[in-house]
Amino acid sequence: MTDFLQLTAAGLSQGSVYALLAVGLIATYTVRHVVNIAQGDYAMLAGLGSISLVSAGVPLPVAILIALVTVTLASVLIERLVIARVKDLTTLVSIILTLGVSTLLQAIMLLVWGAEARRLPAFPGEDLLIGGVSIRSQELWMLGTLVVVGGGILLFYEKTRWGKALRASAEQPVAARIVGISPAAASVIAFAIAGFAGAAAGVVSSPIYLSIWSGGLLLGLKGFVAAVLGGLVSFRAAIVGALLLGMLESYVAGYVASGWKDAVAFFILIIVLIIRPAGLVLRPNAVRV
């Protein structure tokens, strides 16, 4: 039982990282209908960047702040320089383009930071021991970041006028313009949110799960699996899906074999798409041909 709870705690903290990435993916998908394959690379970029800053003597909070801002700006830059340049952004083209961006980011990280995985120092705090289950303070930081950043983005989209207009701009560009938000601005904001969410996931997970140039793709894909559980539109369902995915992975790693852990997400993806392609919350058939 203690094992089970221990694995659950680890799974939840890992799941919170997937949840942040899923939130970023949905942010761009609802506005631009782009599944950003580079989403996970934002996390790695922020992780590696803050590690370099810390080792250069910058205090941890400052380093994290700089990394968050830089990656957010990088995401906006990618939107302006690459995504916005294409007039007819078909699904095929958007996949190839964001794959190109992802490959480029990975290659830059490889050349700058090398092939080795690196670790950010743990955030301050005391580890907890509750009934034989030890919870590292970093894991609480991860869950806390999800609550603050993920919850904040969710509230922004669902409660504020701007957030609602942002969602509307995907479906009704003209109506959104009347409310006072241009499609270009909506796209920039969406990519900024995606960049920020990805960066937050990257810095907060780095002390436990490390940062490495090639890690973003797998991470982003797991975020995508969680996003699919939310039908690519529901933040709430995606966050719940991400936490479940993290737990399931943790159980597989604990009870089966750690090597198979990464395969879990894709079996879930395929099973969900066969059974409920519209995600957990929407009525089925919405995305059927």
Added chain:
Amino acid sequence: MTLLEKTPGAVRSKTGFWPNNRSTIIGVAILAVIVIIVPFTATSSMMNIAVFSMIFALPAIGLSLLMGLAGQVSLGQAAFFAIGAYTHAILLQKFEVPGILAAVCGVLAAMLAALLVGLPMLRLRGHYLALATLGLGFIVMIAVREWEFTGRTTGIYGFGRPEVFGIPIDNNGLFFWFVAPFVIVGLVLALNLTRSRAGRALSAVNDSELAAESLGVNTYALRVKVFTLSAGFAGLGGVFYAYQVQIVSPQVAEFHVSVELLLMVVIGGLGSVWGAIAGAFIVELLSEGLRDLIPAIIPGATGEVQLIGYGIVLILVILLLPGGLYQAVRTVWAAIRRRSASRRVAAAAKVPDGTADAGTGDAPTRAFGGVPGEPAGPPAVADDEPIPSVPAISTPLAAGETILEVRGLTKRYGGVVAVDDVSFTVPAGRIMGLIGPNGAGKTTCFNMITGAIPPTSGTVSFLGEEVQGRKPHVGAVRGLTRTFQNLQVFTSTDVVGNVYMGRYRKGRAGIIRGMLGLQGREQYRNEEIAHDILDAMRLGDVAGLAAGDLPFGRQRMMEVCRALASEPALLLLDEPMAGLSGRERDMLANLLRALRDAGLTIVLVEHDVAQVLSLADSVAVLDDGVLIAHGDPESVRNDPAVIVAYLGTDAEEAKHELEELEEHA
């Protein structure tokens, strides 16, 4: 018989083996010469690049077919490549299976994996196949790494080299000659496929899925087949890879291999088979160059440093040259032809030009089942004689028998009832008009009958078979086809290409026959028929134009031609008169009468009430989703409910307006 003469000046595509295959034959001949020469001239490092570009050209061709034809992308092409390589290597090393059998198994294993992934994923639109194949790539890599049977991280090694007629293929030159014939055969098969019935249907699907399905194209089945085929190409590439490298390890399934393959296709041009081969060579060259260059610039750089080039090239090609090399070559070639053509015209200015489009001289097929007693003059005279000849139609039922029966058809969108419990029957060989004010649910009815949307409840029986809720192609293959209120033109082909697609239902050739090029006769015949229909409908002069360039009214007529080309039993026309000139309307009305007399059943949604009342044998009236009247035009015209609901609240005033309308007609 009716019009069979070609309209003067009509541009006919040349038919016959040589003109249709000339560019392929020349291209393959050049490639074959290059393949023979290369091993004698290339340096050893160049030879290495050449061998790997041949090996990777196979999965690249497969991916190119998938992207060009199915409009889908696989980010896990390396997974199928790896499945082929592992299956081959394991069978050779552990079971000592003969090489050919092991290779066949390798290809089949890759195809089976694709089938399992494609069956559920290709039902969904959008990003799902791409991300599911990406997931598959990870699963394959994890599986081979974790599994004892596949040799974990070390992989499978220690199997023999291939032998051909007792000659061991043990150097790069021989291996190049060993793999090249397979690439050339694969290339020819893929080229044939893109031009085949199935290939053209899939390009049509990429233009308008709804229109293609309404002509009988089973999009899903074709996409699954193309995806499976594309994995087969990847599997074959994997087989050769195993032979060449002599060890198959998890690296072969790594994601950057999939990126590499995707890059080959993007550089070559999406959907261009030749481009895939050129792309394979360029990417191998690029990879080799970058591996040397990057560590020289950035000391200490190790690992997959070539990825930086891949990322940059991927983005730049999509942004600056979305059609890749194929587009570039075509643009240059077109410019050269224009220049030489204008020079030729200048030189031949004094020579009378009479043989420009002599065509092939073969007799036109007798595509039209003429209607006895149908007056039809030669086309030159027919310009002021607006009764066109009648294309063949299928008449599965005698006139008067029920061909379409709609029972309790209902469509709800949340709380809104768009169509409410509508029932009617359509007898064969009659024209039925479906009228009603805007938003009455006419097009929604049409969409449910043709399968474009599923009804909430109710049944649609066509020729005695229930088709409601099935996809449009189900009804279409049985002879139910339609036109669209908002035009659904296949913009990537010309006018005759659009009408040719109407012949899809009458064709038989599948993917395999298409790949083997064994459908030429069927295709030429259907192209001739398409030309004949266009000639008869006065569109022969624009047959060679891009369909999107036609004026609106002629696009509408082209859609009617396309629907007629399928020799339907039941034709549903959604506002066919909208946007037509008065003369075109009269011509269409005459055509519809002639078609009805020949046995075709027609259901017509139309705003031009006068036209409908004069044309139709029976008229159904929808108002606010409810069928308020159904009967012969005379009784509907005088039905008080119709007058009140359709034309106004005051019955007297409405009647007056109706009379006025009639006078106009």
